Amino acid sequence: MVELYWLQGAVPETTKPSPEMPPWKETAVVGKRVPRVDGYDRVSGSAVYPRDILLPDMLHAAILRCPHAHAKVKKIDVSAAEKMPGVRAILTAQSPGADIPWFPRRDKPSTSIFDQHLRCEGDEVAAVAADTLLQAQDALKAIKVQYEELPFVLSVEEALKEGAPVLHEGGNRVAPPAVYERGDLKKGLSEADAVVERTYTTACEIHVPMEVHGSVAKWDGNRLTVWDSTQGVFAVHETVAEALKIPMANVRVIGHYMGGGFGSKLECGKYTIIAALLAKVTARPVKLFLTREETFTMTGNRPPNKMSVRLGAKKDGTLTAIEFLSTGTGGAYPASATTSFMATDLYLCPNVKSSDENVFTNAGRARPFRAPGFPQCAWALEQAMDELAARLGMDPVELRLKNIPKTSQRRGNQPYTSTGLADCLREGAKAFGWNEARARKKPDGPVKKGFGVAASLWGYAGGPPSTVIVKLFSDGSVNLNMGAADIGTGTKTFMSMIVSEELGVPLEKIQIEHADTGTTQYTAPSGGSKTVPSDGPAARAAAWEVKKKLLALAAEEMKLPVEELMLSGAEIVSTKDSTKKLAVKAVKGLERQQVLVGVGTRGPNPEGKIVTPFAVHFAEVEVDERTGEVRVTRLVAAQDSGRPMNRLTYDCQVFGGLVMGIGLARTEERVLDRQTGKMVNANWHDYKIPTALDVPVDQKVVAVDPGDTECNATGAKGIGEPATIATAAAIANAVADAVGVRVVDSPITPIRMSQLFRERQKKG
Amino acid sequence: MLPNFAYVRPSTLVDAVKELAKPGAAAHAGGTDLIGCLRDGVFDTKSVVSLTALKELHGVSATPDGGLRIGALTTLAEIARHPEIAKLYPALAQGAASAASPQLRNQGTLGGNICQRPRCWYFRGDFDCARKNGEFCYAENGENRYHAIFGGETCHIVHPSDTAPALVALEAVATVAGPNGKRKVPLGKFFVLPAVDHKRENVLAKGEILTEVVLPKAPEGARGGYRKMRVRGVWDFALAGLAYSVVVKGGKVERARLVLSGVAPIPWRVAEAEKVLTGKALDAATVKAAVEAAVAGAKPLAENAYKIDLVRAVVEEVLTAIPK
Structure with a gap:
């Protein structure tokens, strides 16, 4: 299983979900572009943080x-x-x-x-x-x-040396290396017509x-x-x-x-x-x-990793072997530094071996960092795929299309409820103008353009438990009560949209109570792209229950069978005779009771199937071959996160993910002083997060919705992490395309590029 | 965190100088550098002397001999958008425009940009380095990717200013006011190498302040500019940069001033390269010779040899772009 340790053990028995809710077809609210319901409070200063x-x-x-x-x-x-x-x-x-x-x-x-x-x-x-x-x-x-x-140790190599200073009883290994194998790697490599092999590293990024x-x-x-x-x-x-x-x-x-x-x-x-x-x-x-x-x-970081990748493929691009050996350090206390999962599951391949090693070092402890382990994996795996494509003389998009799995090989070969990986590759390439871009004649001059692609998946897509309560008051207004925090992703907005979709209540009539253990119900923390696919279905179930209760009351008063009634905006209408209707506010049962309460819980994920979001990113860069300056000039993100809940915040999430990806690719790096072990760039100037001028104006989001009716009651699979996994690798591949130099160590700065150009010159 | 300090805001230059002469006094203009230094405890401060009430330190005006006088409190944003500076002294305008970020340029001043303390992470951080009260330079054997390739001996800082190299190239002259009155110091002689004194970056003595910078009349037909290389697109100091002012007449270089940023403890004038250029046509061979002269004598540390490549690249790029 993908190692999401903050979620482990957090999936106890939950109450049965509400009766089957059919998948949405056309939606009136969900999927539209809706500004944040708390946007004014946030920007005006009235929101109390x-x-x-x-x-x-x-x-x-x-x-x-x-x-x-x-x-x-x-x-x-x-x-x-x-x-x-x-x-x-x-x-x-x-x-x-x-x-x-x-x-x-x-x-x-x-x-x-x-x-x-x-x-x-x-x-x-x-x-x-x-x-x-x-x-x-x-x-x-x-x-x-x-x-x-x-005495202290700062790197994996130092920590594992004999006689190294020990941080915890039992030595500096957090655990024995975690090894995964399927098929026969040796056989796979011997069957390959082309093999590429290289070691990559990613720098430690700070939260x-x-x-x-x-x-x-x-x-x-x-x-x-x-x-x-x-x-x-x-x-x-x-x-x-x-x-x-x-x-x-x-x-x-x-x-x-x-x-x-x-x-x-x-x-x-x-x-x-x-x-x-x-x-x-x-x-x-x-x-x-x-x-x-x-x-x-x-307060945490994305741990630094070193990853050795070996890929083997037939002449036609069929992968025969994947080896992915990763080491990393989660710092001075237990924290995951695992990266290999995606390498074992993204592409169809019978012979795979991976290993993850994590050691203690005298440095700040890692925390989950937007798609923990996955962007590092993409940095290595997707650059290796790029190199393999070049070796085979194949287009990088074509090579990936050749190896699309229908099942999760890492998770018992269970089929995906949906996979938009191939569509992300095709539709993303189209939106980017991939074929035209790669076919271009390189422009003269020292500034070279390059184009790169990288694919990804994310290893989690929500699940129980989550309990949401929806209350319909006698005046037709609604209270939405949920445990989830809105960490800036627009949770309050899309949850309201789901309730609005089911109950026909306008957003301004929905008030929210949330993230309070005294007044709201349990849900796991907002992380791992779980809030939409975990809490969204619970919100829908709660609204669905309210609707059921309301229709039952109305049926009694209208003297019609409940199956014949539907809720349409502020009215209950007969599906057989639209003249027979009753305003919600006129339902006497509601007036008597004053409130209808619906409790929605998140049901289990589909048995025997795997729910997974996918994404493919395309990057255009300009590299100055004299100075090593790199500019990211264009990005396209094709995302299969299922049905978008709020297309506006969906896009915003992706833009934010791309910016974080630029940080990994181009600017961010913790620097520890080798003499003292102290961090020398622990400030916002020396630790360089991307600025507005490092982010291209031209960014496009392609939402690939495979129409997943099985994943959960919303059809959504989560967008937070898959928005950032492939970005850095796509940029690195674009740099390689531009100047023919493979940057194995992040970040890609003029410092790094100058060194690589120097080495290239030496080799001649 | 900010220490306890007294705050005074004198209204005359005489009073300001008096206040600054007291032990533990620090000058405050835009505050963009000072507040960071206070917060990081880079030096002990008993009093902060604000210069902001000194009217004579503001503004840009023409000098009788056709030059320009810029008050030390003129903000970087004002300099960057000043039409005359942009036209006659583009190296300075571009230097000001490339410093820091828009917010910081609205607040930061020319005087402050010239006199700011180094950004070396050992100097700024919790390290008792030679420039503070310590025994040695941590950068020598430490994390030195951003450090000096020229002129570092007991201390390997680079001078952080983007405007100072331009002012050196433009042969500007600073006016310094102090307890003994005013004196004039050419910018080329304003900065101090670690070999002379590794605890300060310029010639200002205790109680002295930079009040203005006077630019001589711009040489006719001069081409100038500032080209800066950095990790981030904005809000970043130079990995390396070049301020230049070159006059080409009759197909030959009549006068050249090339001053590097980000590579030495002071704005680094490459006089040898200027010499190579003077009197020659800007052909490929001359440019190549100038490039070699510019990097001659570089002494990189373990992690900053790339700066030699950046200097080569930028000198070549700039000289090649000048119309022959």
Whole structure:
């Protein structure tokens, strides 16, 4: 199975879904371009983000962090800090109640919240709560810590050397390498007419959401309320209760708005627990938000990977062998660094071997990062496919079309409910003008144009559990109650659109309550492209139930069989005689009851089948052969994510995914100082996320909808991750097309290109 | 995080100089560099002396001998869009336009751009490096891809300014005000190499401020510009760049000024390349000779030899594009 560890174990038994809902045919609302229902609140400043929370008597907290890559706390003296103005509480490992195991929800290796063994720069040493943030930060400087500095390791190679410094008991291997095999790789390679082999690396990318990580914690007796900038209030809920050893019923986590999350906010942070502890000892609400600098080292990254790929194919392009060997490091604490899944499942191939190795290093811990592992895999696999196409003298699109699977070979050969991979290749190529572009005569001059393609799939498409409640009030307005956070993807908007589609209620008559463990129902965190395919069907089921109840009431009053009635806008109409109708507001049963409540749950995924989104990206670049400057000038993304729910936010998601892909391809890279193990570019200037001038004006989204009626009740498969997986690889392939140089290491900067041009010149 | 500091905003130059002469005083113009330095604790600051009330430091005006005077508080955005600067001193206009981002250019000043502290990540970061109070330069054996290939000895920073190379190429003269009155310093002599003093980047003594820059009359027929190479399309310092001012008359180079950015602790004038060009036709052989002269003496560190290639590329590109 694809390793989505934050979702593992999160699929318990759920109640039976509502009775069969037929797939939508033509839709009136779903699939249209609808601006965000909360857009005005977001841009006008009236939306209250967790960082905006201000409570009476609230204190401000800050965390003292380890300045070394690897160290032990020998001695800590807080006496001077305690006496400073405004300081209300200081926590260290010695504070009563602070000895909390971390991570509470996982097995070994277990450390504690202020562990005395500090395994990377930024590890938590102490925390202060004070009247103002500046007082808290001043107090941090007055805490005297004696560290014993330890030797450190920064790379996989160093970590696995004999005698290397060890981070955790049991050694630096997180687990034995995970090996997958099918068929006979040797045989496959011997049958091949062409074999390509190369090693690729991707740099570590840092999470940089607009809103930094943080929480506000407030106790009322033994009940705790937490406002958190999170992708999943329920994930935070569970961890807080477990860490503080209080019943889940006593904890309420609220995350109405949040300023961006790309995987780093799927879990509860130490800062949340620290805020709660400080709030407890001071008997005051405590706000603890990290600084931007802290987020660079401590809130996660896309782990760096090294991937060796070997592909074999027949003259006609039929793949005979795929080998994909990956190593990576999720940093100082357990975190996935797996990349191989897509390499074993994207193309039809009988002989496949993959392996994933993950080791501990003295660096910030990885987190899921928009399609964890997949963009790295695409960087290697899809460049290798490109090279193979060139070796075979085949068009890269044709080579891919030659190897389209109908089943998921990695997952027991089960058929896909739908696969738009071939259509993405064909329709994307058409929209891009692929054949014309590749057939062109290269222009003269030192600036060369190039064109590249890369394909992808994403290994998850939602599932249970999710519970959504829809209430229809007697005046015809609706309340939509859901647990999901809207992490900026437009969740509130498309969920309202689904309800509007079923009930015929206009969007402005739908109000939303969401992301609050006290008032909404469980759903897994918004990540892994699961919100549309997991929560959408639950919303539809809830609306469907309301509709059923309403029609039953109306049938009684209209003295017509319920099967004959349909809901049409604000009226219930007979399908046999359209003159027989009743306004929703005139239904006496509704008036008597005042509210109709529908509870919708997400049913299981289809048995024996696999639901998977696919995508193919096309890139055009310009490379200056003298300076190595690379510009991405055009992108086309052909996406099979099933039925688009809101075509406007669907496109926006893809544009955002493309920009992140440009970051991987062109600009982003964590740099650790080899002398100290400290991150030297932990700021927004030196860590380079793409700017507006790095993103092409010409970006096009092609929505390939295969009309999937089996995946779930919405026909949608999720768009968040598949929007970014193939981008970087397509850009790298375009660069290779432009100047004949294969860039195996990300990012593609003038620095890298100059070095490659130099090597090419040496070779002659 | 920002330290505690006093804030003063004197209304006369004399008072400003007096305030700046006090220990721990830092000058504030646009603040785009200073606030980052304060936040990162790059140097100890007791007081921030705002220059923004000093009217005489604002504005662009013509000088009697046909040149241009630019007040130190003139913003980069004002310089970038000033029609006369664009016409007569395109290297400066392009330098200003290529710095930072639109927001920062609206706030950042010419004086600040010239006097900003280096962007070396060891200097800015939590490292006790030689330019601060430490013993050695971390870049020497560390992460040095962005560091100097020329002129780095005890410290390998590159000068971060995009306008300074143009001002050196245009032979501008700075006016410096200090406790002992005013003095004039040609921009070519304004910057200090680490070998001279690795704790400062320019000749300004304690209490001194740059008040204006005076550009001499632009030579007739001069072709000029600034070409910058960087990782990102905007909001990025130069990997390498070239500010130039070249006069070609009768098919021959009469005068050439080539100043590199992003490769040395100061704006790096390549006088040898200028010499090669002077009196010659801009043919392929001359350009090649100038390219070689421009990179002669480069001493790359482990990770920045690519800058030699960038310098070659940019010198060739610029010279080739000048009409013969």
